[in-house]
Amino acid sequence: MRIVDHLTPDGPDKILHVRSVGCDVNIIVGTHDPNGVPFTTVEVLPHVPDDEGTRWMHLGTSNVVVMPVSHDEFPTAPPADPVSTPLQGEAQR
Template sequence: MKCIIHNENARDNLLHIETAGCIVNITVNLHNAEGKPTTVVEIIPDQYSNETWTLEGSRNNRIMKDWPIAR
C-alpha cells in the first residue's frame, strides 16, 4: 500500500489517481454553502480501454467536517 497525505497544505487542491478500472479525483480545501470544510471524491469507472468497468455506488461524494456540538 502506498500512503499519500493530501490535505489543505497540498501544493494543488486536486489529487488525480489512475488505477485498474477507474480514475479517482480527490479535491481538498473546498467549502459547502454553509461554509463547512469539504473534500470531494469523484470515482470514474474505466470505459475508455478495451474493458468496461461498472461503478456500484456513488460517483460523486462529499465529505464535510462537522461543526462542534454546542453544549
C-alpha cells in the same frame, strides 16, 4: 500500500488524481458550501472503456462528500421512540 498526505487546500495539490485498474479517483480538497463549511470530494470515475477496450462501471455512488460533523445537523443518538419514526420501507406498527 503507499500513503500520500493530501492536506493542502490551496496551490497545485488541490486535486489528487489517481489512476487505477478500471477507474480514476479524484480527491478534491479545499472546497466549501455557501455557509463556508469545508468539505472534501472523492470521485470514482470508471474507465469507459479502458486502454484495452474493457468497459468498467461503478456500483453505488461514484461521488462522496466528506465534511465535518455538526451535532446540530446530524444527531448521534437514536430517536426516543423508534416505533413512532419508521424507516423508509418499514411497515407501520
